[in-house]
Amino acid sequence: MTGYASPFCMPFLETRKMKRTGFCQAFLGGGALAALVPVVNMAVRAETFTSQPGSPFRILMEANWQLMAQLNIFLLVCGACLLYHTEYADNAIQKAQSLPLRPSGLFLGKLGILLTACLIPLCLETASLTLCCMHWFPDRPGESLRILTGMAFAFAMLLPTGAAMLLLSSMCRNMWISLGAGVILVFFASMLTTSLSSIGGALALVPFCGPYRMLHELPDREAALWTACLCLGEVVLLCAAERVYQSIRRCFA
């Protein structure tokens, strides 16, 4: 083994750090909870939904996505707080800074983990939505492609929220401040989505508001693609913001 640390190894270093933090279990549990939402909703009042015309995926999303998206956002908030809490808890970040590694690599590694971990709840939700479609709407087949595109769009919408929350938690030494700020932001985002639903599409770009958006709310395919690309751009911007923040902090440290 060589002493040279390649920046590409960073995600694997970070994955080792979260060994006993319960990060994966929390995402699995939260994802399972979110995946239960449509199943329970359909089991309790199936007639209300099966009597509606149109695409089953759209019916399910309109009935349940508000709750599921909120659970996803909560997971991101908790996950981001935890990823930096492990660094700040016993001043581990000082030791990490003394290693021959770039400080921005730390952020990028954690961002990679957080955004990959988003796939866990989304996959579980996709599976449960597909099962709901198959079980309660057997007469309307051909939904699988629509579900896949819809959930891919939902994944793109989650990315800026994750990056913004991670940026926030990298700034706060104490977990309750990042958690409190995250909770306050989630609260205002849920207020914004209800009061400003008329502007729709643009709201998808605001972190913490975006995950509530659904694919069928956008006018056409092109708009959806543009929104997803802009979300990716936002993630890059937030990474740049972290870089700037780190240089500023180094100046004042």
Next chain:
Amino acid sequence: MKTEFRPLNLFSLFGVELLKIRRSKIFWILLIPAVMMWLPSAMNANVNFIGAYDISPEHNYFIQGYMGMAWFMIPATLIVCTVLMHQTESSGRGLVKCLSQPVSAWKICLAKFLVAVFLTAVQLVLSIVAYYGSAMLASRLYDYDFVLPFPYVCRVASLIYAAVIPAAAVYWMIGVLIRIPIFSVGLGLASIVPSVLMLNTKMWYCYPFDYPFYMLMTEYGKLVPELFSTKAALIPMVPIGIGTTLLCLAVACSRYGAVERNFDSL
């Protein structure tokens, strides 16, 4: 001089816990939602003139403003407060040092819980102050008196905040039992999400997290009888609430510091 050994009582421990969090910046986390929630509603106060129900605009303004607070912000701040109260001890092995002092662990645990409840009470006061500020601003902006009498506002707001105590005890117990922060916080946040759904079921009183929202909705029901029940069903709620609080506090107090007391884990 002969020094006499006097064990610290609960009240002085409460003061000690308050001292520990004096640099925690928790005040801003309590203040910002209270203020920022009322500012937009003051700006959009004219929507209260075109309500669907037969309710006066000033009452509608008050109820709608507290709605987001009751179902989301109050439990969420409580979760943040419990995290804060646990973190002051778990960092730097503070609890081990505490246990080596002649103080019983259950008293520390209870004092910490009381501080978390006290922080909620601080938020209650802040939200009432912010309500009056925003109601006066809205009255100035729209030339209509939005200000409600002080005893009414205090009664409703205090009822909402008093109803959150069972949920606070549950959060505190979760925080004591589950030492991995992501699980305790995640469980707490996940419990907020279905509270509105649970309120609409027949078994709402089995779910302590929806009590604050229930109190607000019964106040709404008193003003708009066709919307919700006009009288709070105190009989299943108060005994269950008190029972939950006592049980959770008992479990939390008996398990507090259990890991630190176990020599092998240090």
